[in-house]
Amino acid sequence: MEAKQWTVQIYLNEDGNDTYARAVLATRDGTGPAGAGRARRNPADPSVPEIGDELAVSRALADLAEKLAVVAQHDITEFASSPAPSRSW
Known part of the structure; x- marks a missing residue:
């Protein structure tokens, strides 16, 4: 099993x-997206100021997600070879 680590700056x-x-999501291949808030x-x-920081960061992280x-x-x-089957219960 390979351990991976991604960092958000x-x-x-x-x-x-x-x-x-x-x-900004930093991945090994450098292709991570960025979010703004x-x-x-x-x-x-x-x-x-901490409240503004918290709100802006939470919005940036939500945008990133x-x-x-x-x-x-x-x-x-x-990458899917065929569409995933639909599930009916």
Whole structure:
């Protein structure tokens, strides 16, 4: 059995009330997708940078997960020798 490790690198930038996050999946072959997320603080809310970071990163990771699922579905379709049988219970 081969052990594999993938790493997700998170990059954060702040610009005024906006926080931007980029989540990049690093795989051995370097073909991993990236996700993006943004959080905007309401100017009436107190400034708590960690909250903006958490929201932006969670959105970037959700975007990354969605893109990875699309890649997997594409690979299943491309490499399947025949369509998977439908299941009826």
